[in-house]
Amino acid sequence: MIDKKTIEHIAKLARLHVTEEEAQEYSIQLAKALGHFEQISKINTAGIAPLVTPTEIESYWREDVAQQDFTAEEMTANAPAKAGNLFKVPPVV
Amino acid sequence: MDLTFASITDIAEAVKSKKISAKEVAQHFAKRIEALDGKLNSFTTKNELFLQEAEAVDARIAKGEDVGPLAGVPFGIKEMFCTKGLKTTAGSKILENFIPPYDATVVARLKAAGVVVMGKLNQDEFAMGSSNETSFFGATRNPWNLDCVPGGSSGGSAAAQAARLVAGTLGTDTGGSIRQPASFCGIVGVKPTYGRVSRYGVIAYASSLDQAGPMVSTVQDAALTLEVISGFDKHDSTTTQRAVPTWSKNLKTDIKGMKIGLMKEYLSSSLHPDVQKTVENSVESLKKMGAEIVEVSVPLSEFAVPVYYLVAASEASSNLARYDGVKYGHRAEFKNLSAVELENFYGKTRGEGFGKEVKRRIMLGTYCLSSGYYDAYYNKAGQVRRLIMNEYLEAFKKCDVILSPVTTAPAFKIGERISDPLAMYLNDIFTTSTNLAGLPGMSVPFGLSQEGLPIGVQLTAGHFEEQKMLNVALALETASPVKGKNPHVI
Numbered sequence: 064m065i066d067k068k069t070i071e072h073i074a075k076l077a078r079l080h081v082t083e084e085e086a087q088e089y090s091i092q093l094a095k096a097l098g099h100f101e102q103i104s105k106i107n108t109a110g111i112a113p114l115v116t117p118t119e120i121e122s123y124w125r126e127d128v129a130q131q132d133f134t135a136e137e138m139t140a141n142a143p144a145k146a147g148n149l150f151k152v153p154p155v156v
Numbered sequence: 157m158d159l160t161f162a163s164i165t166d167i168a169e170a171v172k173s174k175k176i177s178a179k180e181v182a183q184h185f186a187k188r189i190e191a192l193d194g195k196l197n198s199f200t201t202k203n204e205l206f207l208q209e210a211e212a213v214d215a216r217i218a219k220g221e222d223v224g225p226l227a228g229v230p231f232g233i234k235e236m237f238c239t240k241g242l243k244t245t246a247g248s249k250i251l252e253n254f255i256p257p258y259d260a261t262v263v264a265r266l267k268a269a270g271v272v273v274m275g276k277l278n279q280d281e282f283a284m285g286s287s288n289e290t291s292f293f294g295a296t297r298n299p300w301n302l303d304c305v306p307g308g309s310s311g312g313s314a315a316a317q318a319a320r321l322v323a324g325t326l327g328t329d330t331g332g333s334i335r336q337p338a339s340f341c342g343i344v345g346v347k348p349t350y351g352r353v354s355r356y357g358v359i360a361y362a363s364s365l366d367q368a369g370p371m372v373s374t375v376q377d378a379a380l381t382l383e384v385i386s387g388f389d390k391h392d393s394t395t396t397q398r399a400v401p402t403w404s405k406n407l408k409t410d411i412k413g414m415k416i417g418l419m420k421e422y423l424s425s426s427l428h429p430d431v432q433k434t435v436e437n438s439v440e441s442l443k444k445m446g447a448e449i450v451e452v453s454v455p456l457s458e459f460a461v462p463v464y465y466l467v468a469a470s471e472a473s474s475n476l477a478r479y480d481g482v483k484y485g486h487r488a489e490f491k492n493l494s495a496v497e498l499e500n501f502y503g504k505t506r507g508e509g510f511g512k513e514v515k516r517r518i519m520l521g522t523y524c525l526s527s528g529y530y531d532a533y534y535n536k537a538g539q540v541r542r543l544i545m546n547e548y549l550e551a552f553k554k555c556d557v558i559l560s561p562v563t564t565a566p567a568f569k570i571g572e573r574i575s576d577p578l579a580m581y582l583n584d585i586f587t588t589s590t591n592l593a594g595l596p597g598m599s600v601p602f603g604l605s606q607e608g609l610p611i612g613v614q615l616t617a618g619h620f621e622e623q624k625m626l627n628v629a630l631a632l633e634t635a636s637p638v639k640g641k642n643p644h645v646i
Contacts, residue, residue: 070519077473077522078480078499079515080507089519095578096520100462100533103540113538114545116364117594118351118619121397125390137257141484150482153490155498 065090065097159184160320160646164229164377165404167323168270171228172217178228181323182210182272185230189274189321195302195645198316200235200293201243202275210272226384227270232277232322234313237263237368238357239273246359247281247291247309250479250486250509260357261392262326262368262385269384274322278312281511282476283333283361285309286583289574290513297570298341299643300609304567307337313371314341318610319646320373324381327371330361331464332562332587334369335599335614339562342601342610342638344378344629345371349620350594351396352382354389362471363394365464365591375600375630379404382622396620403623409631412446416628417555420453422586428565434603434611435561441635442559442628452551452558456544457589463544464588465581466524466537473521476514481505516577545593552618557628559615561586562599566609586614596622600629602636610638 070086070093081089135148144151157170159181170176186206193199203209213228238244238256240263245251259267267273280290288296288311296311298304299319306315310327314337317325327334329347338345346369353368360366370381386400418439427435443449480502481487488504490496510518524533551558563583573580590597596619599612613632617625633639 065523069523073519073523073526074503075499076526077518078477078502078506079510079518079522080503081515081519082507085512085515089516092516092577093520093523096465096581097523099578100466100537103459103462103466103536104532106456106459106536106540106543108536108539108543111539111542113535114542114592115538116350116394117541117545117592118349118394118396120351120394123390123393123397133257139483140257141254143481143485143487152482153496153501155496155501 065094160188162323163374164226164324164372165380167229168225168227171213172223174217178210178213178272179207181228182206182230182274185274185322192319192321192645195297196299196315196319197294197296198278198312198321199232200245200276200278200312203242203273206272206274213270213272224269225380226266229271229324230274230322231266231271232274232313232316232325233263234277234310234325234327235279236283236328236359237326238359239263239276242273242276244276245292247279247293248509248511248514249292252292252486254484258357261354261389263357265385277316277325280309280311281514282359282472283309283328283330284472284513284517286336286580287573288312288337289570290511292511295570298567299645300342301567302645303569304609305340305570307340307567309333310371311337314338314343314345317341317343317371317373318643324377325371326368328358328366328368329591330365330468331591332584334371335562335587335597336584338371338599339612340567340610342643343371343373344375344598344600345369346378346382346598347590347596348382348386348622349596351394352386354392354395356389356391360475362468363475364471365468375626375633376404376407379407379626398620401623403626406623407630408627409634411442411628411631414447414557414628415450415555416442416447417450417452417551417558419457419558419560420451421455421457422560426564427561430603430605431561431563431565431611435613437637438559438602438613438632441632445631445635450555452554454544454547454551454589456540456547459540460544460589460592461582461585463537463540464584464592466533467541467592469517469521470524470534471521473518473525476518479506479509485509541592544589548593548595556624557615557617559613562612562614566605566611590616595619596625598625598629600632601638602632604638604641
C-alpha cells in the first residue's frame with residue numbers, strides 16, 4: 064500500500080489535483096501495479112544499456128532558414144483566455 | 157458497384173475513371189453514418205465540409221489532374237490525429253474544444269492522396285485503454301454485439317470500419333491499440349515498424365512506442381494506405397529515411413517455403429478455446445499453403461506487460477505535462493483572479509480536465525520517474541526492453557514472421573473489466589512486446605467465437621519487413637473461414 068503522504072507527494076510533482084476518493088483508490092491500485100512491476104527486478108541487466116528508441120535514427124541536417132508556418136492569431140486561437148495575441152493567465156505574483 | 161463493401165482500391169479506381177463521383181461516394185457513406193452511428197457512438201465529430209472536399213476531388217479529376225491513389229475514398233480519423241480546422245480532442249475533456257491549425261503529417265498525406273475526411277473517431281482518453289470505455293465522449297460499441305466493447309484504444313476506428321461507415325480509418329498503436337480492436341471487430345489493422353510513419357501531429361502518449369497505421373477491411377487496402385502514410389518526415393526526427401516499398405504492388409499469396417515462427421511462450425499460455433482454435437486453424441492453413449512452421453522462443457516476453465506499462469506511463473506523465481491550461485485546452489475557473497498560486501492553477505486545471513485512467517497513469521509514471529525510483533523502474537524497464545528486442549532479433553534469424561494470438565479472449569462485455577485496471581493491463585499480453593521492440597505487427601480476421609464474435613490472428617515481422625508480414629496476411633485472408641462475414645448491425 065502506498066500511503067496518503069506518498070500520493071500527495073506524487074500528485075504535487077505531477078501538478079495534478081486528485082480528490083480524497085481518487086487518492087484512496089490510486090494508493091491501492093498503484094501499490095498493486097508496482098507490485099506487479101517488481102517482477103522485473105530479478106532480471107539480470109548488468110551492463111545493458113537501456114533501449115529508448117527501438118529503431119535506428121539517421122541524423123539529418125536542414126538549412127538554418129527562418130520560416131513562419133503560423134500567424135500569431137492561429138497560434139493563440141485555442142487559448143482559454145487571451146489579450147490580443149497574448150496568452151492571458153491569472154496574476155501569479 | 158456495392159459501395160458499402162467496396163475496397164479502397166475499387167472506390168479510388170471508380171472515382172478516377174468517373175464511373176462514380178467522389179461526391180456520390182461521400183454521400184453514400186454519410187447516410188450510413190447518419191443511420192447507424194447512433195448505435196455505435198464511433199464518431200465524435202463529423203466533418204461538415206466533407207461534400208466540399210469531395211467536390212474538390214471531382215473538380216481536379218474533371219481537369220485531368222492525377223488526384224492520387226486514394227481518390228475520393230471516405231476516411232474516418234482517430235481523435236488522436238490533429239486535423240486542420242476539425243476538432244481534435246484525444247477523447248479528453250482537457251482538449252474538448254481544441255481545433256488544430258495544422259494537419260498531422262499522416263492526415264496531410266492521406267488528403268494529398270485524395271481522401272475525403274468524414275470525421276473524427278472515438279477512442280480511449282489519450283489512447284489509454286484496451287476497451288474504448290475511457291473516452292470523455294462515452295463508450296463505443298462493438299457492431300458485432302452492441303453489449304461488447306470494440307477494443308481499445310482505437311475502438312471508434314475499428315467499429316466504424318467494421319460497420320462500413322467509412323471505407324478506411326486510421327488508428328494509433330502504443331501497446332496494441334490497432335491490433336486488439338481490429339481483432340475484436342473483424343478488420344485488418346497494421347502497426348508498422350517504429351519510424352516508418354511520422355508522429356508529427358499525432359497527440360503524444362508514449363513517444364518511443366506510438367505508431368500510426370491503417371485499420372481497414374482488406375490486406376490490399378492496408379498495404380496501399382500504409383504506402384501513402386509512410387516515409388521520412390522532416391518534422392519527426394524518429395522517422396526513417398529508408399524508401400517506402402510498394403507493398404501493395406508486391407503483395408502475393410505464395411508463401412511456399414516461408415518460415416512461420418510459433419512462440420513457445422504463447423503456446424503454453426491459457427487461451428480462450430475459440431482463440432486457441434483460431435490460431436490452430438491458421439497454422440494448419442499456412443502449412444497447407446507450403447509454409448514451414450518453426451518453434452521460436454522469446455523468454456522475456458512474459459515481462460512485456462510490466463515493462464510496457466512502466467515505459468508508457470513514464471513517457472505519458474512527461475508528454476501530458478503540456479496540458480497546463482495556458483496555451484490551449486480546458487482551464488479551471490478562478491473566480492478571484494488576484495494572485496493565485498501557480499501550482500494550484502495547473503493542478504486544478506489538470507485535475508478537472510483528465511479522466512480517471514489518465515490520472516492513474518500520470519501518477520504511476522510520475523512515481524516511476526521520481527527521485528530514488530528512476531533507476532529501479534524506468535531505467536530497469538529500458539534495460540529489459542533491450543533484452544526483449546535482442547531475443548526477438550535472435551528469433552527472426554530462425555523465421556520470417558511470427559504468428560500468435562492477438563488477445564487471450566474475444567471481445568468482452570462493456571463494464572466487465574473497467575474496475576480492475578491490472579486485469580485490463582494484462583489484456584495486452586500478446587501485443588505490447590511488439591511495440592517495445594519497435595517491430596511491425598498486424599491483426600487479420602481468421603475466426604469467430606461460439607457467440608459470433610470475430611477473432612484475429614497476429615503476425616509480427618522483423619524491423620522494416622512489412623512485406624513479408626503483409627504477404628502472409630494476404631495468404632491467411634484468402635484462406636480465412638470468416639471471409640465475407642459481416643456484423644449483423646449492418
